[in-house]
Amino acid sequence: MFRKILIANxxxxxxxxxxxxxxxxxxxxxxxxEVDRKALHTRYADEAVCIGPxxxxxxxxxxxxxxxAAKKSGAEAIHPGYGFLAENPLFADRCEKEKxxxxxxxxxxxxxxxxxxLARKTVQSAGVPVVPGTVEPITTEAEVxxxxxxxxxxxxLKATAGGxxxxxxxxxxxxxxxxxxxxxxxxxxxAFSDDSVYIEKYIENPRHVEIQLLGDRHGNxxxxxxxxxSIQRRHQKVVEESPSVIITPEVRAAMGKVAIDAARAVKYExxxxxxxxxxxxxxxxxxxxxxxxxxEHPVTEMVTGVDIVKEQIRVAAGExxxxxxxxxxxxxxxxxxxxxxxxPERNFMPCPGVVTSxxxxxxxxxxxxxGMYEGFEIPIYYDPIISKLVVWGKDRTEAIARMxxxxxxxxxxxxxxxxxxxxxxxxxxHFIEGNFDTNFIxxxxxxxxxxxxxxxxxxxxxxxxxQVFTEERKRAVAQQPxxxxxxxxxxxxxxxxxxxxIG
Amino acid sequence: xxxxxxxxxxxxxxxxxxLGGSNYKxxxxxxxxxxxxxxxxxxxWSVLYRGASFVVDVTRLPTEExxxxxxGDCHKFALMNEQRRAMIRAGGKGSAGKAMLTSPMPGKVxxxxxxxxQEVEAGxxxxxxxxxxxxxxxxxxxxGKVKEIFVDEGEVVESGAKLLLVx
Numbered sequence: 164m165f166r167k168i169l170i171a172n173x174x175x176x177x178x179x180x181x182x183x184x185x186x187x188x189x190x191x192x193x194x195x196x197e198v199d200r201k202a203l204h205t206r207y208a209d210e211a212v213c214i215g216p217x218x219x220x221x222x223x224x225x226x227x228x229x230x231x232a233a234k235k236s237g238a239e240a241i242h243p244g245y246g247f248l249a250e251n252p253l254f255a256d257r258c259e260k261e262k263x264x265x266x267x268x269x270x271x272x273x274x275x276x277x278x279x280x281l282a283r284k285t286v287q288s289a290g291v292p293v294v295p296g297t298v299e300p301i302t303t304e305a306e307v308x309x310x311x312x313x314x315x316x317x318x319x320l321k322a323t324a325g326g327x328x329x330x331x332x333x334x335x336x337x338x339x340x341x342x343x344x345x346x347x348x349x350x351x352x353x354a355f356s357d358d359s360v361y362i363e364k365y366i367e368n369p370r371h372v373e374i375q376l377l378g379d380r381h382g383n384x385x386x387x388x389x390x391x392x393s394i395q396r397r398h399q400k401v402v403e404e405s406p407s408v409i410i411t412p413e414v415r416a417a418m419g420k421v422a423i424d425a426a427r428a429v430k431y432e433x434x435x436x437x438x439x440x441x442x443x444x445x446x447x448x449x450x451x452x453x454x455x456x457x458x459e460h461p462v463t464e465m466v467t468g469v470d471i472v473k474e475q476i477r478v479a480a481g482e483x484x485x486x487x488x489x490x491x492x493x494x495x496x497x498x499x500x501x502x503x504x505x506x507p508e509r510n511f512m513p514c515p516g517v518v519t520s521x522x523x524x525x526x527x528x529x530x531x532x533x534g535m536y537e538g539f540e541i542p543i544y545y546d547p548i549i550s551k552l553v554v555w556g557k558d559r560t561e562a563i564a565r566m567x568x569x570x571x572x573x574x575x576x577x578x579x580x581x582x583x584x585x586x587x588x589x590x591x592x593h594f595i596e597g598n599f600d601t602n603f604i605x606x607x608x609x610x611x612x613x614x615x616x617x618x619x620x621x622x623x624x625x626x627x628x629x630q631v632f633t634e635e636r637k638r639a640v641a642q643q644p645x646x647x648x649x650x651x652x653x654x655x656x657x658x659x660x661x662x663x664x665i666g
Numbered sequence: 667x668x669x670x671x672x673x674x675x676x677x678x679x680x681x682x683x684x685l686g687g688s689n690y691k692x693x694x695x696x697x698x699x700x701x702x703x704x705x706x707x708x709x710x711w712s713v714l715y716r717g718a719s720f721v722v723d724v725t726r727l728p729t730e731e732x733x734x735x736x737x738g739d740c741h742k743f744a745l746m747n748e749q750r751r752a753m754i755r756a757g758g759k760g761s762a763g764k765a766m767l768t769s770p771m772p773g774k775v776x777x778x779x780x781x782x783x784q785e786v787e788a789g790x791x792x793x794x795x796x797x798x799x800x801x802x803x804x805x806x807x808x809x810g811k812v813k814e815i816f817v818d819e820g821e822v823v824e825s826g827a828k829l830l831l832v833x
Contacts, residue, residue: 504798508733508740513771513798520707543772547798571737576709576723586738620673622715623734623741624680625692626722628669629703630711631745632682632690635667 164480165189165240165264169233170204172244173223174534175550176456177204180242183472192236194229196222198542203534210236217544223247226254233263240264240479242472246546249455250277266479268454272429276452279323280361286449289428291421294440294448296363304341310362311340317365320344322351322358329354331398333365366448368600369440371395372407373453374422375463375471377486378431379478385486386419387463387471388493392438394588396511396604401581402588403459404498405466408559408597414445425452434460434475458501458551461532465497465555495555496562500570500588502533502550504541506579515543519577524569528555528562541578549580559597563589587612670751673743680745765807769827773797775817784812786832793817793829806832 169192170180177193181204184191193208198217205211212232215222222228224247233241241263243249255270267273276282284298295314300323301307311318311334320343322330330351332343344360352358375387391407392400410418422437436457438450460471469486478484505511521537533550535541541549554569556562567589573582591608593599599607668681683691688704702714711722723735730750734741746754777794780786791803792812813831817823 508742509770512802513773513800515771515798520710543797545798547800571721574710574721574723576707583735583738583740590738617739617741619720619736619739620741621694622713622720622722623732623736623739624671624678624743624745625694625699625701625715626703626711626713626720627724627726627732627734627743627745628671628680628682628692629690629701630705630709630724630726631669631747632667632684633705635747636684 164482165476167192167236167238168240168242168266168476169194169229169236169238170208170242170244171223171229171248172242172246173199173202173204173545175532175548176244176246176458176534178207178534179532180244180456180472181207183470183476184242186470187473187476189476192232192238194223194232196544198544201539203536203539212236217542219247219544226251226257229254230257230261230263234261238263240266240476242266242476243455245455245458250453252277264479266475267433268429268431268435272431273454275429276435276454277324279321279325279451280359282451283449285428286425286452289424291425291449292447294363294366294450297361300359300361301344302359304344307340307344307362308337311337314362314364317367319363319365320347320360321363322347322355323361324355324357324359325351330360366440366442368602369393369442370407370409370599371400371438371450371601372410372418372441372447373436373438373457374418375457375460376422376426376431376435376437377469377471377474377478377484378426378433378435379484380432380481381483382427383484383487384423384426384431385484385488385491386422387467387469387491389415389418390436390459390462392459393599393601394594394604395601398601400459401501401503401604402498402585403462404496404559404562405462406493406496409441409445411445414441414447418447421449425449433478434471458548459499461530461551461553462497462499465530465553466493466495467491468494495557496559497553497555498562498566499551499553500566500585501548501581502552502573502575502585503547503581504549504578505547505581507581507584508579511581513543513547514579515541515547516578517541518575520574521576522572522574524552524572526569526572528565529569530554535575549575549578552585563595668748669745670748671743671745673741765810765832767792767804767806767829767832769795769823769825769829770802770804771795771797772825773802773823775819775821775823775829776801778815778817778819779803780812780815780830782812782815786810786812792832795823795829804829808832 167190170177181191191208193204193211194214195205196217214228248254252270252273258265280298317335320332332347334343347360348358370393372389378384389407390403390405392403394402436453439447441447504514506514517540523531530553535549554565556565570586671678681693690701692699692701704712709724713720713722725733730746731744773795776796780792786806788809789805792806793804810832813833815830816828
């Protein structure tokens with residue numbers, strides 16, 4: 164087993180990995196950018212190395228700096244978390260060259276699965292069902308029109324190097340094909356500096372269901388069942404759960420088997436995830452394989468009892484998986500809500516700033532994976548995820564009730580968060596019935612929300628009036644005009660829609 | 667002290683009187699209640715109202731407008747005391763016809779979508795600012811002419827920085 168691991172990440176995921184290392188008795192090294200000196204991961208680690216200025220391009224994404232920090236601190240292995248360098252084969256190559264173990268799959272597996280077209284080819288020949296479409300990138304208009312005719316509209320144009328919804332275009336009409344191709348290419352170019360695009364049949368009303376995998380270098384594989392990730396806003400997952408209400412034991416076993424086949428095709432080592440689209444008849448199609456630990460891994464941990472990060476570390480050290488397939492039991496139901504520093508009242512605009520007060524929910528079945536604390540300033544430079552609230556219940560009904568309860572306990576002031584949005588989702592009839600697809604939030608939920616009557620208006624008015632009253636009195640006593648408590652500066656609201664000025 | 671809340675087209679009269687401790691006598695549209703409101707943090711209240719307990723997050727916007735969060739519901743309204751309202755009513759409107767667009771967050775100006783002197787519609791995207799890996803297109807509040815642009819593409823701006831003026 165390793166004696167010392169460097170965590171090449173920040174925020175909640177760095178804290179998550181640190182926790183696993185500490186429980187395994189492994190010494191930890193954090194890396195931090197200049198703005199992250201006060202971040203939780205910098206404080207929690209046994210050692211910490213500054214790797215440069217705030218922009219990720221000058222710190223968390225610089226391979227030389229990470230390698231240098233690992234060598235100087237004597238770390239034998241690097242855990243990359245998710246994002247940043249986690250799926251960068253050049254980083255994997257470099258680690259191999261420097262004889263530092265990267266906790267994750269080989270550069271070969273990353274390269275194969277990282278290219279969507281190559282991944283399709285590889286898994287297809289392993290017998291994994293894929294969405295009909297091209298395997299080669301498409302470059303010309305004539306080609307896009309020919310393929311679209313062949314597989315039938317609607318189709319999806321996707322960036323070969325893509326992810327997170329960037330460089331994706333849905334096309335329903337033949338007349339839109341060439342302009343959409345142009346836009347997809349230009350988006351792909353600016354987001355990934357690679358403008359190759361491929362085409363896929365668009366599955367109507369799909370659900371996004373993924374299989375968590377673990378593999379070791381001795382050829383052992385297990386799957387840890389599915390996660391339902393159809394609650395997405397603009398193609399980004401916001402709520403995940405396990406099990407999925409639509410997956411039967413037969414479908415689960417079939418998906419698990421093909422996911423393992425896909426992993427075996429690239430001699431996959433460590434934790435990975437196969438994403439599938441599932442149509443209304445429970446046909447499933449391979450979408451892509453994520454060659455890293457995922458944001459939503461805790462829901463699987465809650466229902467299976469397997470610590471995925473510890474398994475990653477063990478197999479990276481050359482050990483065998485500690486579990487066999489027959490040991491894996493999905494028990495109860497888990498839900499995760501991703502808490503972002505974004506303002507749901509202003510079209511989810513990022514909302515960096517200082518967390519002025521914080522109360523983290525607790526009690527039975529509640530887990531909060533967070534990278535913030537009271538007084539922490541959420542920087543502008545990185546992903547807006549600040550916490551993942553995860554609950555476990557004996558069934559889905561209890562899990563939803565528990566999530567509602569935990570969200571109600573969760574207090575974050577100073578920055579706006581997506582907690583109120585999650586409360587609304589948990590109360591939504593379609594969500595409760597399990598009746599949704601990947602378009603639900605954007606197409607159905609927000610429309611239903613617009614028509615909704617707010618509750619407890621009197622309490623809101625009275626409390627605001629009392630706050631004004633106490634401020635006026637304080638000002639009168641102190642005889643010094645100043646900004647009132649709870650006030651925020653003008654800029655935050657300058658582009659706000661929907662509120663009229665009076666007077 | 668008496669206040670008027672404005673919610674859309676509706677007005678609600680509220681008066682507040684201190685009863686000592688954390689108790690207040692509140693008159694809302696003529697109905698009297700005793701409210702126990704304890705300030706937990708600068709903008710966070712624990713409120714006991716008509717037998718029920720609430721956690722209430724009160725954000726005051728700079729324009730005497732409020733956003734009050736209770737259990738996932740965000741209530742938006744304007745609130746001011748009666749004297750101040752009378753004053754504002756007498757004074758009439760302020761600098762109508764001009765809109766200074768400021769950056770709603772610290773970030774980087776990725777793209778200017780308009781030029782000085784260009785006519786813009788209300789709601790038209792005029793500038794793109796990137797923060798936290800997201801690009802945000804900011805829109806003009808008014809229809810009019812772009813009078814002045816204060817930033818260049820690629821420039822890093824603080825929150826509240828002047829971006830452009832529409833007249």
